[in-house]
Every structure is written in C-alpha cells, then in structure tokens.
Amino acid sequence: MFGKYSVDGYRQAVEGIQQKTLVHGEKTLMVEFRLQPHAALPLHSHPHEQTGYLVKGHMQVTIGEEVYDIRPGDSWCIPGNTLHGAKSFEESVAVEVFSPVREDYL
Secondary structure, three states: OOOOOOOOEEEEEEEEEEEEEEEEOOOOOOEEEEOOOOOOEEEEOOOEEEEEEEOOEEEEEOOEEEEEEOOOOOOEEEEEOOOEEEEEOOOOEEEEEEOOHHHOOO
C-alpha cells in the first residue's frame, strides 16, 4: 500500500485532536494525529502496541506511571494493554504505528 499526501481524510478523535490513517498493511497501521493547543487524550488502554514520533509541537505523554515531556524528534513505545494518555501544550503533530492493525481506524 502507498499513501500519497492529502489534506483530506481527517476525523475528530476527541475534542481538539484529529486523526488520519496514513497507510496500513497486514500487521501494522500508521496514523497521524494533529493536536490543538491544550488538547487532552484521556487515559485509556487497548491491546495494540503503539510506537510514536513527535513531528511538531510540545506534548506530555503518560505511559503507565511515567510522565514524559515530549519535544520534536522524541519517540515512544507503549506496550499493549498499558494505560496511557497525552496532552498538548501547543499545536502538535504526532505519527504513530499500531500493531496489530486497529480495525477501528480503517
């Protein structure tokens, strides 16, 4: 599968956060998240492993009991079934890969 850049295809994940599935295969799925300043993704968990990279902005990511200050170029990996959440301090863009594929993001 090949994904060509487009400004279309975003949907609201939660208030202030938009997401777009960029590309997926049999075992992984890549998503771009755009966060407005002060947007918050509540603590949650899912069975998927989640690996991320901050392209732009400034965020705080909670993974289990740890809280991380995230700047552009920083990356993270969240094991499946681990409580996690995020909040943005400014307009931010993160790219994340999920394994296995999240059917709800197709």
